[in-house]
Each structure stands twice: as structure tokens, then as C-alpha cells.
């Protein structure tokens with residue numbers, strides 16, 4: 001029997017920070033897992049290096065479920081983004097090893113392909129309507145068939161999801177929201193101004209691009225349940241595919257109020273870590289899409305359980321796929337998405353060329369669809385020499401204040 005012989009934590013910064021777990025077996029098979037938590041990278045690296053790596057040595061790499069339970073129950077301290085990202089990294093690395101050992105892509109081990117490819121959406125944005133239209137056209141030219149729409153809000157400065165003025169395709173804000181520096185930048189916010197403005201944006205986009213293209217929008221946890229319900233109602237004429245993170249959904253019961261007010265489809269969960277964060281949302285059908293990432297939700301093993309639970313309630317996937325999900329995490333999402341019945345849509349922000357020089361991927365992008373490829377395991381190679389040439393440097397997501405200075409949700 002092969003055993004886990006070596007566990008390495010690899011940190012790199014090819015235009016942004018990534019933490020990658022590399023597990024090596026006594027047979028010389030290696031598996032990769034993504035452990036990147038945006039702005040808290042070194043905490044997960046320490047959790048893995050100091051507390052998880054020593055207890056993995058000597059274990060059977062084939063026992064994925066047992067290892068998952070060992071790390072989850074064995075820590076005594078449960079849940080939370082750092083713990084669950086660390087468990088996810090181990091879990092995904094073991095799936096990678098199992099696939100390579102079997103000579104099959106991971107999606108085959110999960111039950112095989114349910115579809116020919118995964119519909120993916122990109123991030124269009126603009127400081128104003130003409131810039132937004134240009135951005136949507138650029139995304140359509142890149143093959144996107146579904147598009148997230150974000151704009152600036154009149155009277156406010158920089159807001160989430162909108163490309164900074166004068167930025168280039170490689171550095172624009174919708175490409176990489178984390179900013180280098182020792183502390184986060186600050187933004188200002190006015191929910192009422194946003195709620196007045198957004199329906200006019202969707203009216204303009206539908207007028208220009210027609211009724212067919214799926215359009216998405218992210219509310220970034222900023223509204224109360226009543227405000228979210230009002231906004232959902234005002235978007236109903238524009239057939240918005242989903243309204244994402246309309247409230248800070250730790251208060252799961254708050255979504256009951258949103259549902260009373262609007263039939264607008266809702267997506268939630270990118271900052272959730274476990275099935276228990278979704279218990280009320282799923283059993284009461286308060287959302288339509290699960291936004292979790294494999295990377296932040298305990299890996300393929302746990303996210304598959306969430307999706308199987310969600311499938312009973314006709315709730316689909318919409319896995320988180322920003323640039324801080326590494327190509328390893330993205331590949332894991334694609335294998336899972338290809339194999340589950342209740343796939344909905346996949347977020348897809350392309351990684352920089354520098355990132356792809358460290359992480360060599362086998363996934364493909366064609367006609368608006370992603371596919372994980374046919375290589376055994378996840379299909380991602382990590383080039384350690386290239387990775388070592390990009391040193392960690394602190395970078396943080398912005399923080400957000402109301403115009404009177406009150407801290408608000410970013």
C-alpha cells in the first residue's frame with residue numbers, strides 16, 4: 001500500500017498570492033490542492049504546514065472520506081474559512097492522486113460527465129453605460145455566453161466589481177480586486193443610490209443586447225432583506241439570471257422576507273464553508289444557486305454533499321470562480337460541475353499569463369463552455385521553479401464604509 005510520504009505548502013504570487021498544497025505518495029504520485037483564502041493566505045499556509053502536514057504522513061492516500069472526517073472531527077474546532085480551506089486542499093490533492101493512480105480524470109471517479117461542457121459567465125463592468133456596453137462586447141468576443149453586469153453608481157467613487165478608470169485588461173479591477181499593500185483600501189457606499197441606479201442599467205443593457213443573453217448581478221452583501229426584495233422586484237422585468245449575495249446571508253432566515261417580496265432568482269454562498277451554513281437556505285428553498293467554491297468549502301467531498309442535498313430542492317450550482325481561486329481550485333470545480341446533475345453555471349475569470357506560467361492547466365474554453373480535459377487527476381501541473389520566482393507579498397480586498405463613515409459590508 002502506498003502511503004503519504006511528503007506534504008509541501010507552496011506559496012507564490014504571479015500577479016496575486018496563491019497557496020497550494022502538494023501531497024506526494026511513497027509511489028511518487030503527487031496531488032495538488034488549492035488553499036488560497038484571499039487576504040489571509042499565510043494563515044492557511046501555517047494551518048497546513050504546522051498542524052496538518054505532520055499528521056498526514058504515513059496515511060493511506062486512497063482513504064479520502066476517512067481523511068476528511070479525521071481532519072474535520074479531529075481538529076475539535078469546527079468550520080470557519082481557514083480550517084475548511086485547509087481541509088479542502090488536502091481533499092482535492094487526494095482526489096488528484098486517486099485520479100492519477102486510476103489513470104482517469106477526476107470527473108470520471110465522481111460518476112462521469114453529465115454534459116458536454118460547463119456554461120460559464122464573465123465579468124463585464126463600466127464606469128458608465130457606454131463603457132459597460134464596450135465591456136459586454138469584449139466578453140462576447142471572447143466567447144462568453146453569459147455575463148455579470150456591474151457599474152459605478154452616480155455620486156460614489158470606486159465600487160466593487162467595476163474596472164478602475166484607465167486600467168488595462170491585465171490589471172483592471174474586475175480582473176483582480178485584491179490590492180497590494182499592508183492594509184486594505186477603503187471605498188464608500190450608499191445603498192439607496194445603488195438601488196435607484198441599477199434598474200436603469202439593466203433596462204439599458206436589455207435594450208442594447210436583447211432578451212436572450214443571461215445577465216447576472218452581484219449585490220455584495222449590502223442590502224437588508226426588505227431592500228433586497230425591493231431591488232429584486234425592480235429587476236424582474238429584465239429577466240436577471242441571478243441576484244447574488246443580496247444580503248449578508250449569515251442570517252439565513254432573512255431570505256424568507258426576500259422571497260416574500262420577489263421571484264428574482266437568488267445566489268448565495270461564496271463566503272460559506274459548510275453545509276450547515278446552507279441548512280435553512282436549502283431546506284426552505286430560499287436560494288436558487290449555491291455559490292460555494294471547492295477551495296473554501298472542504299473540497300470536492302464536502303461540496304458534492306452540499307450539491308446532492310441541494311438537488312432534492314431543485315437548487316443548482318453556481319460555483320465561485322474569481323481569480324483568487326487558483327487554477328487548481330478552478331479545475332476541481334470543473335470536474336465536480338461536469339459530474340453533478342444539478343449544475344447551473346460556472347463563474348470564470350481568466351487568470352493572468354504569469355499565473356498560468358506557474359499552473360499549467362488542461363481545461364479548455366470553447367463556445368462559452370469550460371471543460372476540465374481528459375488528463376488523469378485534476379489535469380494541473382505546478383511548475384515549482386516558476387512559482388518560487390514570485391514571492392508572497394501582502395494584498396487585501398477593500399473595505400467599505402457608508403458615506404457617514406460607518407463600516408459596512410464589502
Ligand SMILES: [Mg+2]
Pocket residue numbers: 218220244245270
Ligand atoms: Mg460575489
